[in-house]
Amino acid sequence: MNIMRHKNIYFAISLFFLIPGIFFLLRFGLKPSIDFTGGSLLEIQGEGLSDNKVKIAELVGDTYEISLVQSSGDDQIIIRGKTISNETKDEVVAKLVEEYGEIEEKRFETVGPTLGKELLMKTITAIIIVSVLITIYVWKQFNEIRFGVSAILAMFHDSLILLGIFSILGYVYNVEVDVLFVTALLTTLSFSVHDTIVVFDRIRELRRRNPKLSTEGVVNIAVLETLSRSINNSLTIIIMLLALVLIGGESIKWFSVALLIGAITGTYSSTFTAAPLLLLWEEIAKKRNK
Amino acid sequence: MLKQLRIFILIIILTLIAGFIAAPDRVPINLSYKNFSYNQEFVKPELNFNFLGKPVTTNWQLKKGLDIQGGIQVVLQADMSEIEEVDRVQAIESAQEIIRRRVDLYGINEPLVQTSINGDDYRIIIELAGVTNSSEALQLVGQTAQLDFRLQDQDKAQDPEATQSALFFFGTFEETGLTGKQLKRTSVQFDPQTNEPVISLEFDSEGTKLFADITKEHNGEVLAIFIDGFPVTTPIIQTTILKGIAQISGGFTVDEAKQLNIQLSAGALPVPIEVLEQRTIGASLGQESVAASVKAGVAGILLVMLFMILYYGFKGFLASLALVVYSILTFAIYKVMGVTLTLPGVAGLIISIGMAVDANILIFERMKEELRAGKQHAQALELGFGRSWDSIKDANLATIMTALVLINPLNFNFLNTSGLVRGFGLTLLIGVLISLFTGVVVTRNFLRLFLGK
Numbered sequence: 127m128n129i130m131r132h133k134n135i136y137f138a139i140s141l142f143f144l145i146p147g148i149f150f151l152l153r154f155g156l157k158p159s160i161d162f163t164g165g166s167l168l169e170i171q172g173e174g175l176s177d178n179k180v181k182i183a184e185l186v187g188d189t190y191e192i193s194l195v196q197s198s199g200d201d202q203i204i205i206r207g208k209t210i211s212n213e214t215k216d217e218v219v220a221k222l223v224e225e226y227g228e229i230e231e232k233r234f235e236t237v238g239p240t241l242g243k244e245l246l247m248k249t250i251t252a253i254i255i256v257s258v259l260i261t262i263y264v265w266k267q268f269n270e271i272r273f274g275v276s277a278i279l280a281m282f283h284d285s286l287i288l289l290g291i292f293s294i295l296g297y298v299y300n301v302e303v304d305v306l307f308v309t310a311l312l313t314t315l316s317f318s319v320h321d322t323i324v325v326f327d328r329i330r331e332l333r334r335r336n337p338k339l340s341t342e343g344v345v346n347i348a349v350l351e352t353l354s355r356s357i358n359n360s361l362t363i364i365i366m367l368l369a370l371v372l373i374g375g376e377s378i379k380w381f382s383v384a385l386l387i388g389a390i391t392g393t394y395s396s397t398f399t400a401a402p403l404l405l406l407w408e409e410i411a412k413k414r415n416k
Numbered sequence: 417m418l419k420q421l422r423i424f425i426l427i428i429i430l431t432l433i434a435g436f437i438a439a440p441d442r443v444p445i446n447l448s449y450k451n452f453s454y455n456q457e458f459v460k461p462e463l464n465f466n467f468l469g470k471p472v473t474t475n476w477q478l479k480k481g482l483d484i485q486g487g488i489q490v491v492l493q494a495d496m497s498e499i500e501e502v503d504r505v506q507a508i509e510s511a512q513e514i515i516r517r518r519v520d521l522y523g524i525n526e527p528l529v530q531t532s533i534n535g536d537d538y539r540i541i542i543e544l545a546g547v548t549n550s551s552e553a554l555q556l557v558g559q560t561a562q563l564d565f566r567l568q569d570q571d572k573a574q575d576p577e578a579t580q581s582a583l584f585f586f587g588t589f590e591e592t593g594l595t596g597k598q599l600k601r602t603s604v605q606f607d608p609q610t611n612e613p614v615i616s617l618e619f620d621s622e623g624t625k626l627f628a629d630i631t632k633e634h635n636g637e638v639l640a641i642f643i644d645g646f647p648v649t650t651p652i653i654q655t656t657i658l659k660g661i662a663q664i665s666g667g668f669t670v671d672e673a674k675q676l677n678i679q680l681s682a683g684a685l686p687v688p689i690e691v692l693e694q695r696t697i698g699a700s701l702g703q704e705s706v707a708a709s710v711k712a713g714v715a716g717i718l719l720v721m722l723f724m725i726l727y728y729g730f731k732g733f734l735a736s737l738a739l740v741v742y743s744i745l746t747f748a749i750y751k752v753m754g755v756t757l758t759l760p761g762v763a764g765l766i767i768s769i770g771m772a773v774d775a776n777i778l779i780f781e782r783m784k785e786e787l788r789a790g791k792q793h794a795q796a797l798e799l800g801f802g803r804s805w806d807s808i809k810d811a812n813l814a815t816i817m818t819a820l821v822l823i824n825p826l827n828f829n830f831l832n833t834s835g836l837v838r839g840f841g842l843t844l845l846i847g848v849l850i851s852l853f854t855g856v857v858v859t860r861n862f863l864r865l866f867l868g869k
């Protein structure tokens with residue numbers, strides 16, 4: 127079976143997911159959470175709250191500059207707005223208690239704008255450090271520039287897909303990008319190279335043992351041999367993450383979704399992006415030489 | 417074979433010890449079937465013993481993060497514009513000390529009060545678990561320390577009640593008008609004659625005059641220093657001091673003197689603080705999420721085991737056993753290391769369970785190939801392990817590197833220090849490391865023992 131022959135199909139599948147995501151990223155960007163922009167979030171539970179979101183926004187609007195009121199469960203809402211002090215929050219809650227009776231404060235977060243900017247810098251630094259570390263590592267590991275570059279392109283492919291999907295989710299469901307999303311992104315980077323390294327390890331080993339085989343042949347065998355391992359391994363991680371997304375509760379739902387997307391695209395890209403890219407590189411190099 | 421048996425027994429013992437640590441302190445069992453009922457609560461015995469001369473107690477508890485048990489996190493920014501540059505570090509440490517004192521008096525379990533200095537930003541990070549009344553908590557931590565000097569009333573001090581009731585004792589002191597405002601600086605110094613540590617107080621011109629008056633008229637009386645209405649030290653005036661530089665001596669150890677100095681300088685160097693960030697999480701939100709996550713984790717483990725058994729048969733069953741060992745070990749290590757479990761941490765744990773069988777799958781697939789190539793069973797087993805090891809090691813190194821960046825163990829200022837992110841990184845790292853052990857060592861032993869021949 128020569129599965130590498132269809133590499134254009136694999137690239138097409140990637141593009142099918144990449145293009146809408148990139149479009150949304152460029153057109154609408156991501157919805158940063160208060161972690162990055164500063165602002166406040168108040169999650170409260172009480173009878174009748176979810177049904178009166180517009181009224182609530184009007185009711186407390188004069189003391190609290192609100193950007194969004196959304197439901198977060200039964201009789202539970204999240205109010206988002208500008209940074210407010212604890213006293214203002216108490217006023218807001220008092221007003222709502224007057225109108226709707228007993229209210230339970232589930233969560234209140236308020237972040238000053240300077241802190242948000244700092245965190246943004248910190249996360250960008252973390253992304254750069256992880257990418258550079260992984261790049262150097264893959265490079266050293268395989269000692270050949272095409273291995274390193276292919277692995278890293280696959281890694282970018284995964285990050286872009288994750289970012290793109292969250293841009294779409296942000297546009298459609300107001301899903302925000304917070305510190306945990308960045309954590310999921312970094313984990314995706316490591317998921318991505320995790321599988322790629324296994325495939326590349328096999329390519330290297332096969333080449334050593336069968337120096338006469340063509341590169342395409344070697345890559346093909348390596349991919350075939352690692353495919354069931356790759357799929358099975360990801361399947362176990364995907365089972366765990368799927369359980370977490372479906373029954374794991376609200377607080378970390380989107381974090382789990384991000385990890386799930388990362389795990390899936392990380393598996394796909396090792397076999398169907400990184401390995402074909404390696405071949406593509408070889409073909410282009412050959413044509414140049416002619 | 418004997419060697420394998422020995423390793424096997426070691427693994428079992430290790431798992432039993434870990435299981436003991438991991439088990440909850442109380443396990444209530446309530447069974448009822450028709451008219452038969454069984455109610456019994458099992459209480460884990462607490463062992464105290466000496467190991468290598470050090471006392472060991474088995475009372476390990478799983479620490480829960482703020483997002484799980486509810487609580488308040490506040491980041492305060494100190495305004496240092498009025499404080500000279502040389503004094504700033506001491507000022508922030510004093511503010512920290514004062515906040516810690518108040519929090520302790522309030523009776524909060526394991527509070528966290530940290531300072532963070534980054535360039536010109538002087539901050540205090542406070543985490544109060546279990547506190548959800550944010551107004552009260554902010555009042556507790558957000559106020560600048562109030563220091564003042566009070567003289568003890570001689571007559572009231574004679575009253576026997578003064579030695580019994582703290583409140584009455586506090587009431588024997590009267591304000592003098594001398595406060596932290598007139599105090600310029602405090603420092604620890606050493607008495608050139610006795611070489612004992614003493615605390616030196618330096619007043620400004622107004623304070624110098626006031627202090628001179630007080631010491632002149634009340635020689636021999638107690639002049640206490642109060643912070644936030646509580647006396648921190650009660651020295652006796654020995655002599656009239658006109659120059660505005662006083663010393664408190666009292667047979668301090670160096671540490672005691674340092675401690676007192678930090679407290680006093682909070683009055684001398686009061687820094688206004690403002691709230692930069694505040695997060696209050698109600699207790700119910702986290703508990704609901706944890707309960708849901710635990711359910712998800714258990715469902716996930718069972719599915720993974722089912723998958724392994726269906727796909728790999730008896731080998732898969734052995735890998736599932738190794739997974740049980742993995743779960744128990746991981747949990748025990750969380751307790752022993754004092755890992756603070758957060759919701760993202762739970763997610764990290766759950767993913768790591770999925771990743772733990774990775775090594776097994778790699779090895780089993782390799783074995784299949786070797787068998788297909790016509791190798792004997794035992795030989796395929798050893799080759800499978802040998803050849804997989806490189807891939808396993810290489811592939812996991814990337815995860816370990818990422819986890820380390822997330823944990824930021826060296827506390828770099830340019831990296832994240834958020835507890836949530838660290839929690840995830842830590843559980844991921846522990847997971848990968850233990851899975852290397854269970855996925856390779858434990859499974860290999862099980863396979864050699866039960867399938868080796």
